Structures are given as C-alpha cells and as structure tokens.
Amino acid sequence: MTKSQPTGSMDAPLVDRGRRSGTVLRLLVLALILVGVSIAFVLFKEAMNNEFVLGVLGILAMVGIFFIVSSIIGLVEVMPQSRSDEFAGTYLASHPDGILVTDERGRILYANAAYGRLTGATKAANAQSLEALLSKNKEATEALYRLTAALREGRESHEEFRLLKPLGRSSGSGSGAHWYRLKARILKSANQKQPFDVWQLSDITAERDDQERFFRELQNAIDYLDHAPAGFFSAGKKGEIFYLNATLAEWLALDLTKFAPGSMNITDIVAGEGMALIQSVQPGAGQTRTETLDLDLRRANGQSLPVRLVHSVSSMRDGAPGESRTIVLDRPRGEGADGSASAMRFTRFFNNTPMAIASIGGDGKILRINAPFLRLFAGVVSRDDVDRGVTLDVIIHEGARADLMRALAAAKDRQGDIAPIDCRHPGDEARHVRFYVNAVIDESDEAPEEVAIIYAVETTEQKALETQMAQTQKMNAVGTLAGGIAHDFNNVLTAILLSSDHLLLQARPSDASFADLMEIKRNANRAAVLVRQLLAFSRKQTMRPAVLNLTDVVGDLRMLVDRLISGTNVKLDVQYGRDLWPVRTDLSQFEQVLINLCVNARDAMPSGGQIRIRTRNVSWDEVGGFANARLPNEDFVLVEVSDNGTGIPPEIMDKIFEPFFTTKEVGKGTGLGLSMVYGIVKQSGGYIYPESEVGVGTTFRVFLPRHIPEVQPVVPGATGSASGAAAEAPPSAAVSEQAVSAASNENVDLTGNSAVVLLVEDEEAVRRGGKRMLETRGYTVHEAGSGTEALEIMEELEGKVDIVVSDVVMPEMDGPSLLRELRKSYPDLKFIFVSGYAEDAFAKNLPADAKFGFLPKPFSLKQLAVAVREMLDRND
Numbered sequence: 001m002t003k004s005q006p007t008g009s010m011d012a013p014l015v016d017r018g019r020r021s022g023t024v025l026r027l028l029v030l031a032l033i034l035v036g037v038s039i040a041f042v043l044f045k046e047a048m049n050n051e052f053v054l055g056v057l058g059i060l061a062m063v064g065i066f067f068i069v070s071s072i073i074g075l076v077e078v079m080p081q082s083r084s085d086e087f088a089g090t091y092l093a094s095h096p097d098g099i100l101v102t103d104e105r106g107r108i109l110y111a112n113a114a115y116g117r118l119t120g121a122t123k124a125a126n127a128q129s130l131e132a133l134l135s136k137n138k139e140a141t142e143a144l145y146r147l148t149a150a151l152r153e154g155r156e157s158h159e160e161f162r163l164l165k166p167l168g169r170s171s172g173s174g175s176g177a178h179w180y181r182l183k184a185r186i187l188k189s190a191n192q193k194q195p196f197d198v199w200q201l202s203d204i205t206a207e208r209d210d211q212e213r214f215f216r217e218l219q220n221a222i223d224y225l226d227h228a229p230a231g232f233f234s235a236g237k238k239g240e241i242f243y244l245n246a247t248l249a250e251w252l253a254l255d256l257t258k259f260a261p262g263s264m265n266i267t268d269i270v271a272g273e274g275m276a277l278i279q280s281v282q283p284g285a286g287q288t289r290t291e292t293l294d295l296d297l298r299r300a301n302g303q304s305l306p307v308r309l310v311h312s313v314s315s316m317r318d319g320a321p322g323e324s325r326t327i328v329l330d331r332p333r334g335e336g337a338d339g340s341a342s343a344m345r346f347t348r349f350f351n352n353t354p355m356a357i358a359s360i361g362g363d364g365k366i367l368r369i370n371a372p373f374l375r376l377f378a379g380v381v382s383r384d385d386v387d388r389g390v391t392l393d394v395i396i397h398e399g400a401r402a403d404l405m406r407a408l409a410a411a412k413d414r415q416g417d418i419a420p421i422d423c424r425h426p427g428d429e430a431r432h433v434r435f436y437v438n439a440v441i442d443e444s445d446e447a448p449e450e451v452a453i454i455y456a457v458e459t460t461e462q463k464a465l466e467t468q469m470a471q472t473q474k475m476n477a478v479g480t481l482a483g484g485i486a487h488d489f490n491n492v493l494t495a496i497l498l499s500s501d502h503l504l505l506q507a508r509p510s511d512a513s514f515a516d517l518m519e520i521k522r523n524a525n526r527a528a529v530l531v532r533q534l535l536a537f538s539r540k541q542t543m544r545p546a547v548l549n550l551t552d553v554v555g556d557l558r559m560l561v562d563r564l565i566s567g568t569n570v571k572l573d574v575q576y577g578r579d580l581w582p583v584r585t586d587l588s589q590f591e592q593v594l595i596n597l598c599v600n601a602r603d604a605m606p607s608g609g610q611i612r613i614r615t616r617n618v619s620w621d622e623v624g625g626f627a628n629a630r631l632p633n634e635d636f637v638l639v640e641v642s643d644n645g646t647g648i649p650p651e652i653m654d655k656i657f658e659p660f661f662t663t664k665e666v667g668k669g670t671g672l673g674l675s676m677v678y679g680i681v682k683q684s685g686g687y688i689y690p691e692s693e694v695g696v697g698t699t700f701r702v703f704l705p706r707h708i709p710e711v712q713p714v715v716p717g718a719t720g721s722a723s724g725a726a727a728e729a730p731p732s733a734a735v736s737e738q739a740v741s742a743a744s745n746e747n748v749d750l751t752g753n754s755a756v757v758l759l760v761e762d763e764e765a766v767r768r769g770g771k772r773m774l775e776t777r778g779y780t781v782h783e784a785g786s787g788t789e790a791l792e793i794m795e796e797l798e799g800k801v802d803i804v805v806s807d808v809v810m811p812e813m814d815g816p817s818l819l820r821e822l823r824k825s826y827p828d829l830k831f832i833f834v835s836g837y838a839e840d841a842f843a844k845n846l847p848a849d850a851k852f853g854f855l856p857k858p859f860s861l862k863q864l865a866v867a868v869r870e871m872l873d874r875n876d
Helices: 017-043 051-094 113-119 130-134 138-152 205-226 246-251 274-279 340-351 371-376 383-387 398-412 460-506 514-537 550-564 587-603 650-655 673-683 724-728 736-743 764-776 787-796 815-825 861-873
Strands: 098-102 108-111 157-163 178-187 196-203 231-235 240-244 288-298 304-315 321-330 356-361 366-369 421-425 428-439 450-458 546-548 570-575 583-585 609-618 636-643 687-693 697-705 756-760 780-784 803-807 830-835 853-856
Touching (some): 098 113, 138 178, 178 205, 246 321, 366 383, 371 450, 398 450, 428 460, 460 514, 460 861, 550 587, 583 697, 587 636, 787 803, 830 861
Antiparallel strands (some): 231 240, 231 321, 288 304, 356 450, 636 697, 687 697
C-alpha cells in the first residue's frame, strides 16, 4: 500500500458519475428528435398529403416514441440508484468506526469522518494511509501485513493490536496505551472492473478494559474460592473432577501442581461406601437436586477424612446425568447444643459398616438405610423410594417373602434367635443374599417406631464356592471309586490277555478255537480302552508329559478332525494365537482331549454348523476376565472349542463330566468321553470350563499352565545329551511305549537266556499267567504274593536275581517299599513296576535317583517280554 491523497471528501461518499452521464445523454437525444420532428412538420406542412412525407414523419415519430420510452425506463432506474447511493454515503459517513476505501494500488478513494477523528486528520487532504500510520509499531505492522496477504488471497480477516499512544491525540480518547481492531474485506460490484479494499478501524480500548476488569474479578473470585474455609470440587457427567480448591487439596494432602482437569474421579477421593450415597442423589429431568451427606473422604496417604458434603447434581432435560458441584465441610470440632458432632459420627459409622442395614417400622415400611444397602440393592430400591415409604417386600425375592414376613412378625413379638433367611437377589437370579432379622428392644412405655433391624449380606461367592466344593468332592469320590474299579478290572483284563496269548501260542489259525481266542483278546483290548478312560477321569492313568507347542499340535490334528466331520454340513475354523507359550502335557492324551471335544461338537450339530478351535495366551492379569472360571493368578495357554449346536441344558451342566453320564442313544456313547477329557486336563495341571446356551451353542475352554523350564546347573565334564527334551523326562526308565513298538517287530530277540526273574504280584491269576509267559521265553521265574514274601525269597536266593517285576498296590508291603528295602542290600538291582495306576501316583514317594522301569496294566505277553528284555539290556 502506497501513500496517496484522497480523491473524495471526508463528509460525502463517492458517486457513480457514469450512470448520471448516460441518463443526460438519453435526454439530449430525446430532445433533438423532438426538435427534428417539429422542424420537419413546419417545413413539410403543405406536403402532408404526400404519402412519402407522411411515411417519413411516421418513422420519425416512432423513433421519438422509442427514445421517450427508453428515457422513461432510464429515469425509473436512475431514481432508485441515486437514492441508494445517497443512503450508502450517509451510512458510511455516520458510521462510528473509521472506514477507508482503497484501490488495488493502495490509493485512498474514500475516508469517512470517523477515520479522520481516529487518525487525527480533519480534512480529506490530510488523511493518511494505514501503512503510514502503523509503520512505527512492529506489532501493528505485522497485523497489517497479515490482513493485506489475506485480501490478496480473497479472504476477509481482522486483527487486534496495541499502540503505546493513540493514533490521533485530538480524538478525545486520552493518552496512554490503546487497543485497536482493524478489519479488511473486498468490495466488488457487477459494473466494477477492479475491486476495492474496505478497511474498518475501531478503538476497542474500553472493551479491553472491561474484559480485563472481568478477568480480574473472576480471578479474585477463584482466589477466594481456592482459600475459602470450606472445600469445593466440581465434576462432570462421569464423575471426572474438573476443579477442586486449595482448601480441599490441603485436607486431602493432594499436590495441586500435579492436578489437571479430568485427571481424577470422585471415586478416587471417596472412601468406603460413600459412592453409593453420592450416586443415590438423582434429580429429575431438567432439574437440580441438593443433598447433605455425611461420609469419609480418602487422603493421599490412605487415611479417612470425615466430612459433610452439600452435594448438588443437575440433570439434562432428557434425564441424562449432568455436572455436579459439591461443598465439603470439615467435621465439627466439638459437641454442639444439638449434638451435630455425635450425629455426624454415627452417620459415618452407619454408612461404613460392611453390612447392608435397614430399620423397619411396624407397618413393614423401610425407615432408614445405609450406603451398603443402597449398593447391594441398586436398581431395586433408592433413597427416593425410602422417602416415599416403600415396604420391605421389594427387597425380598418372591420365594422367600413368606419366611421374611414370619421373621418380621417374630421381631414384633420381641423374640430372639430368629433364623437367617437365604434367598436369591430380587433383581438378579444369579446372586444370593442372606438376611438377618433382629428385634428392636425398647424399654420405654411408648410403642417404638422401629420394630426390627435387618442386616443383609451378599453370599453369591460363598454359594459358588459351596457349589464348587460339593462338585469337587463328588468328582473326587467318583474318581476314587472309578480308579479302584479300574485297578481291579485291570488285573482281570491282564489275566485274560495273558491266558489268551498263551492259548494262541498253542493254537493254529486253522483250529476251530482260534477265532474264538482272537475274539476274546479283541474284546479284552476294548475293555482295556474303557479302563484307561476311567483311569484318565480318576487322574491315575499313565502319562508321559513333554513340552509342546499347541500351534503344532492343533495343526497336526486339523486333518484328522476334517476327516471326522467329512460327509456332514459341519465346517472347521481354526484360529491360531501368535507366539504361544509352551505347555507340558502328554501329547497323545491331549490329542484325545481335542478329538473328543470336536466329536461332541459335531454330534451337537446334526443339521450342520461350524466348529471353531482357537488358541491364545492368557496372562495372569487377564484370568479375572473369565467370569465363570476360577483360576489362579498364573499364565495360561487357552484352547477353545466352540460350536453353534443344540447347547447343553443348565440342569445337566453339572453332570457332564461324570463317568457313564450321556445324553446319546443307547449304543452310541459310553459316557466316558468328557470324563476322560476332564481327567487328562486335571492331570496336566490345567482347568476346563464349559459355557453353553440352549439353541445357541457350547464353548469348552481348556486352560493349560504355561511351562517355564527349570534352569539346570552345569556339571563339569557333562555332555549336552541331557538337555532339551531329555531333561524333561521323568527319572524312571519308561519302557511301556518302547515295549509296544518293539513288540511289533518279530526280529527282536525276546528270549530270557536263563535270566532269573522275581515276579511279585498279589493277584494269583496275573502272577500265574505272567510266570508261565516268562518261562516260555526261557526265563527262570520265582514268584511271590507280597513284598514281605519277596524279601524272604531274595534272602533264600542270596540275591541271585537279575530283575524284579513287582506290582505296586499289594497288602503288607507295597511295591515302592519293596524297592527301597531291596536297594539297601542290592543297589544295582534292576526293577520294573507293573500297575493299573499312573506312574506319578507312586513315583513321587520314591527318591529322585530311584531308577526303575514301568509297565502299565493290562499288558500282553509280548509287552511283558519286551519290558523285561530291555531293562536287562540297559547299562545304567
């Protein structure tokens, strides 16, 4: 913008001269035409009868009429335009703000009188450009530059700046610093080739002074509120604290310098059950409600501060919660005439008890309740309900109302020892509550207002623990029974298998009895599978745990599960968790878990559906998120098997893991599948929890504990062969799997080579069959019916025994005790345990270095021969 002299007056606006000149020209043309017509009429008056002349005059008359009409139209247009310009000029001239109009080069086209007063110019010739006026002030110059740049971009804008001295001292504004507001906009009309820049300058010093005065008063008010003798805080809709004063911060030992609006919640400063009282203050829609509450606040060090709150809560018109404002009064320092300190102290104790308490009147109405009562029966009864005189029956489940009414009647008669009442929560069937009713004893002659005090305690967790304990005890009892049956049944099956093997050795395939012997052995093996399932449920089966990655396990089983569901409308969806932690369990047994769960899921969807297997890690701080699972605070790997089938009815949910319980038709299930799953998971140290909804589907969640390898001490000179999977092997010499694999190889030498075997077994049929089978292989066998008898035989033989094969459970002396006694005299004696129970069931009672072999019952002749042969061939 360059400095230039104004072309217009300080008191009159610019006028559009172009429109005026056009109008005058039209009038002149009209006048000339009329004059021409008049002259023509005089000159050709005598020739009027001539048709040519008359035609010419007619044409001239039409032209004259045309210009007359045009002039009239022009006048109609000129008159409103002239009035509009006059009004605009008057408005600009009388505007209280300084108005300056410049062209695209910054030359002043117009400046009103207010601009002259603000800038100290009394005449148009003295008006200065903004650039000249503001060039000496950096802040104002920068503001002017930003406004000019905005105009070049076609934007309107405004700036405010401060000058140490006013622009025009003669403006009456006084001396000293002044504030100005400068606005800039572009003015362009349809008839304008180049736009004008319009600047509006105003003195806002008085406005700024008012604002500063308001902020000073506000700051004084905040300072007063900060150091008022009472505490104060305000909170938002969700309880977030936006402001608390210095007094309250001092009482609570809070550092105000670290406080930020919204960084704290009311729950952070309220102790005990006080939040139930605060939340009970609920106003109506569009209303504000104020209540006085006595409760405890929590200091930063955890100590309680007894206070009285004047709590005011506003509500939106739609009923949504609004902001709250709370005045905090410190507790009374002494006893007043009205006993306010004692009343406040009692209220605090009443609201901070761990039990829900309510006083009941003679008509059954609830007279008074405490904060825990409001919390326990939230959604069922409120403070407003109590004020309206709600009766006792609203807090009692309908199934226990009769019992409570009898207890209340006993309280009216002042009877003692009223039995507690257990019932479900009136607002939630899944919760349980126990009520204690006590009579109010009043020795005065007047009838007491209160006749009973009711104490209520939630017993949901206690009921859940009782149910879980009862279920656990039942499962343990059934497991013990199943284990005992399986142990005895294993002895029977062992005798059957050994006898059938003995007969098969003597029979030919062409014999008539050969097929019957094979059928006996086949059904004995089927019975052995059932026994293993029973042992799995009782957690006494043989397990060979190894460190596994469940991603690999599930991946390997996917093809097998696909084959199991082929031919149906069931689809399989597997979702693998990332970076799964290792677990330690028996691979083959855990495969049985997944297969059983998938088969059950398939059978639950006869019309088709989807089986979903999902794995993921569950850290110790996530276990609380599973509402129906009670898990220790440990890391787990979770395996979920879900279906969208028929679901499990709630009435049989507690029975699904019991042996021989099944909902399938006769001949389609033994009822041992889920019981085996339960036992395998438990024996692996894990947990299994079902969740089902009828018509929606079922989900089984298997939690296996995360395996953390133990750090083995480095032994000098030791090789690395003991690391890895070998380090995870149990101390005993496991030979059962080796026996099974070797038994399928006919080229293995299973002869005894005159080795001496001491066979210890209390079951005569098993002992006799084992002795006969070993003797057919060339062994010399001595038999004993108990551990005591075995010690006597060893003494008679002077220890000349190569290997001892002993049962575990025997009368007088069991197998582990026999091992300990024999190792005292014969430390290198080889030893094999045979048992229907798991190896871990007895190995934990033996020394860590007690090396032995293990053969699970029932076993065949080949398995027995392989186990003995391999133990004899070992060099350790």
